[in-house]
Amino acid sequence: MPATNELSDQMNEKVEELTPASVESEASSVPESEENPLMFQAIGTLYGTPRQEEEGKFILNLGGNNYGLFFPGYRYKAWLKQHENAPDSPVYLRVYPKCLIIPKKDPIIRFQVAAWGDDNQWDEAPGIFRFRGIWQFVPQLRTPVISIYRNFNASDPQGKFKAAHLPVLMRREDESRPFKFNPKIPKEELPQRWFIQAVFKFIPSRNCWGWVEDIETPTAKIPRYKKPIKAAAPGAPEKGDKKYSANKPIKSDKPAPIIEKKENNPPVVTAEKVPLVMEKKEENPSATVDKVPSEVTILTRGEMAEKLGISDSTLYKRISQAKQESEPPVIECDGQQWQYVDNPSGKGKVFQLGN
Structure with missing residues (x-):
């Protein structure tokens, strides 16, 4: 499904541009620990018979609708062996929900498969999911979503730190409400954001999830997370590059022209001599490598x-x-x-x- 994944990447980047991530503050974020287990999470269980439509593309029919399945990394080869041995046998799937939001169209929901088995090895029954995220609106949907961001200490091999915005139906009697960003309102006057930890049931007929019960009481404390990063255009400098500045001219790689001086002036270094100076500076490029601390996973x-x-x-x-x-x-x-x-x-x- 390369084409679908590429489209998903592009649309998710547009969603992140319009998602009010800029309203977060360090004061309202709390770190994860044994005493404070707040974290972003979206995981659930499905049951059915996956069907292969074409090479590399599997779907699962739920409530009369087809939903795409994708198996990252080595799991795809393991799944192919499972499917070849029992192509018509239903299985339990442990999945991470993904949602592609396209303006003026219904959300496209897919599932990343983490594990599977003939028996249900997990706590949730089929169709039941556990969400931990921020309850808010995004500009492309009228239905509020639970936004699942990348946890602060989580690794991301692709370095994109994308968020999943999952549409939910939830009516509550407490003070919590879905956050709605308004650029005309000062930051300090914006409504409170709420972190929801609850059980939801997938509703294929509505193409969303419905609230079942809370795991924990809604809280205004938001766990720290990595802001979604928009991929830079090919050849463009990274925003985090300190050497780049929009106000400074970009230096050319061409050698500077030779400027002739009068006899009384001191000698001028010509362009031909510049490479010799650069070579001396790069005599030992690996001298500082050992000083860089290695990262611990x-x-x-x-x-x-x-x-x-x-x-x-x-x-x-x-x-x-x-x-x-x-x-x-x-x-x-x-x-x-x-x-x-x-x-x-x-x-x-x-x-x-x-x-």
């Missing part, structure tokens, strides 16, 4: 549970069992050994990739 407990496709309680049981075998306990995920250790940058514990 870490995951919070919530992120590890999502990565494994299991509940927090199930992961806690695995940690308890692992403690009986080694200290610190080790959890295996995607063929890698993750140690459960003290958070080097704060309180609580995190999973750190072992040596």
